[in-house]
Amino acid sequence: MSSSINKQKILDSIPQKGFFGNPKGLFTLFFTEFWERFSYYGMKAILVYYMYYEVSKGGLGLDEKTSLAIVSIYGSLVYMSGIIGGWLADRIFGTSKAVFYGGILIMLGHIALAIPGSISMFFVSMILIVIGTGLLKPNVSSIVGELYAEDDNRRDSGFSIFYMGINTGAFIAPLIVGTVGMKYNFHLGFGIAAVGMFIGLIVFMATKKKNLGLAGITPVNPLAPNEKKSVYTKIGLAILIIAIICAIAISNGLLTLNSFIGLVGILGILIPTMYFIVMYRSPKTTSVERSRLLAYIPLFIAAVMFWAIQEQGSTILANYADKRTQLEFAGFHISPAWFQSLNPLFIITLAPLFAWLWVKLGKRQPTIPQKFSIGLFFAGLSFLVILVPSYFGGAGSLVSPLWLVLSYFLVVIGELCLSPVGMSATTKLAPSAFSAQMMSLWFLANAAAQALNAQIVRFYSADTEMVYFGAIGITSLILGFILLAISPKIQGFMKGLR
Numbered sequence: 402m403s404s405s406i407n408k409q410k411i412l413d414s415i416p417q418k419g420f421f422g423n424p425k426g427l428f429t430l431f432f433t434e435f436w437e438r439f440s441y442y443g444m445k446a447i448l449v450y451y452m453y454y455e456v457s458k459g460g461l462g463l464d465e466k467t468s469l470a471i472v473s474i475y476g477s478l479v480y481m482s483g484i485i486g487g488w489l490a491d492r493i494f495g496t497s498k499a500v501f502y503g504g505i506l507i508m509l510g511h512i513a514l515a516i517p518g519s520i521s522m523f524f525v526s527m528i529l530i531v532i533g534t535g536l537l538k539p540n541v542s543s544i545v546g547e548l549y550a551e552d553d554n555r556r557d558s559g560f561s562i563f564y565m566g567i568n569t570g571a572f573i574a575p576l577i578v579g580t581v582g583m584k585y586n587f588h589l590g591f592g593i594a595a596v597g598m599f600i601g602l603i604v605f606m607a608t609k610k611k612n613l614g615l616a617g618i619t620p621v622n623p624l625a626p627n628e629k630k631s632v633y634t635k636i637g638l639a640i641l642i643i644a645i646i647c648a649i650a651i652s653n654g655l656l657t658l659n660s661f662i663g664l665v666g667i668l669g670i671l672i673p674t675m676y677f678i679v680m681y682r683s684p685k686t687t688s689v690e691r692s693r694l695l696a697y698i699p700l701f702i703a704a705v706m707f708w709a710i711q712e713q714g715s716t717i718l719a720n721y722a723d724k725r726t727q728l729e730f731a732g733f734h735i736s737p738a739w740f741q742s743l744n745p746l747f748i749i750t751l752a753p754l755f756a757w758l759w760v761k762l763g764k765r766q767p768t769i770p771q772k773f774s775i776g777l778f779f780a781g782l783s784f785l786v787i788l789v790p791s792y793f794g795g796a797g798s799l800v801s802p803l804w805l806v807l808s809y810f811l812v813v814i815g816e817l818c819l820s821p822v823g824m825s826a827t828t829k830l831a832p833s834a835f836s837a838q839m840m841s842l843w844f845l846a847n848a849a850a851q852a853l854n855a856q857i858v859r860f861y862s863a864d865t866e867m868v869y870f871g872a873i874g875i876t877s878l879i880l881g882f883i884l885l886a887i888s889p890k891i892q893g894f895m896k897g898l899r
Contacts, residue, residue: 407619412550414614423559424548425612429605431566433500434541436601438570440511440594441534443578446741448472449719451514451587452523459587461520466859467658469716473855474665475527476712480848481672482535484841487543489536492624492632496540496547497609497617503540504602506533511595515588539841540617547616564752571745579738662855669852673701673845676838685834689896693830696894699884700826701846703773706880707819708850709857710780710873711812714744716854717861717869718805721787724863727799740805747813755817769826769895770888774881776819781877783811784870791867829898 419425452468454460463471490499510529513522545563549556574597582590624632650656680686681694722728722737729735759766767775786807790800823843831839861869884891 408550411547411615415548415616416612416614419612421558421562423555423562426548426614426616427545427559427562429608429612430541430545430548431563433504433601433605434563435566435570436597436604437504437507437534437537437541438567439574440507440597440601441530441574442571442741442745443574443594443597444511444514444530444591445472445715446575446579446719446738447582447587447590448475449716450583450723450738451591454587461523465720466861469720469858469861470662470855471658472716473712473851473858474662475531476715477665477669477848477851477855478527478531479534479538480844480851481668482531483539483844484535484672485532486535486537487539487838487841490540490543490620491622492620495618495620496543497613499536499540500544500605500617501602503533503535503537504598504605506530507537508595508598508602509533511591511598514591515595517588539844544613544617548613561752561756565749568745568748568752572742572749575738575741579736579741583736583738666852666856669845669849673842673849676842676845680832680835680839683832683834686832690832692894692896693898694832696891697826697830699887699891700770700773700823701842703777703880703884704819704823704843704846705850705853706877707773707776707780707815708847709853710784710877711744711816712847712851712854713858714809714812715741716858718808720861722802722805725800725866726802726805728802730802735802740802740809743806743809744813744816747810748816751813751817752821755821768888768892769822769898770884770891772818772822774885774888776815776822777877777881777884779811779815779818781874781881783808783815784874784877786811787870788867788874791870830895 416425420428420431449468449472450460452461452463452471453465454462456462486499486503490496494502506529510526510533513526513529516522542563545559546556549559574594578590578593581593647656677694677698681691686694719737719741722740726735726737728737766772787804790798790804794800823846824840827839827843828836857873
């Protein structure tokens, strides 16, 4: 009973009108997330170039294949750390503090990147940004959910506006940070990303009390006083043991960059598998929920394949933009970092169209597994179209930037069939005892995809380009066909959910 009173108390503390007809708190969260995504995608737009450009051009001068693998590992760890961030918020300090601490760590991480060239500062910044994003990202979305009563019909519109904030930040960042970073100085670019996060923190702190009321202040499932001591001791011990193992492994040459990339690859597959087993075997999971979990497995595998292609937009395609694309176009110079703005731009323009389409089709719209298979078809095509200019122009020729634009466009159509649908399916298929953790599992599909990418991007080079894009593109199409074929079967396991 007390939790419903608490929910009501939180709702009563939030001004319910004020941001496009939504609660005022949406303003705070929209701009916090806008600036966080601005800083993250701004940094990501120039990160791979900073790593493999020679020292004389202001880069770190790392090997190209290693650079591509590190960016994938980094993306994977960001999504994995969300599990820890969610747990800390639920059990220890509440979502509001998690967002604040996360923002500070992200800002410090970008400041570390803004300090000119040393590999050690680069790795310090990675650790700070991974932990910071893990604290901020899942928890800022949770607070959005707290602004609305369960039967409030503004909830979907609120999340749509919030999603626009994410994509607007992601769209503007590569244009600004990318231009400054590529034209003038990488460190200045990272500095702008740090300023972005700082602005986000100021907005959050200045408007939180007035706009968010009691939302996110208390942990939803706090540790009991007698649990605290043992949990803190265990966390401290775990950190200490990991630190000692790492120190020994590094000094004995066992923990190298390559072995670390391999380790993250294993974790990317192992963690979600353990999640599935724990949920499936839990006595709290009913037989109907078990059946729905089984239906979720092929969707999860499809999501991993999809994100593996989509996330190569900031690694392989970023490299392709730099090395293989004609950057003088229609009389002016294109910065290779600008291509990173295409994904959010297409999402902003096409998302309303897809929302309208699903409503218009109503009962005739494709089922969840069918939408996933459409997503895989478009992802596969986005890699196969890149083969066309290489096939006709030969491996060494520079290709028109419009081919890259087409590739990003196709993958976004796939993303709009799969990503929002996947989030919605995750909430529907989740066992009620694991509803929050099931959302972490959905984000782990992206972590697994990027862990997989870290292994495969190393096979990419100018010589293997045709085989690389072809093999991955065709694999995606084949998986799409398999999923389409078994979709009635998956639908049966969903036990009445559509």
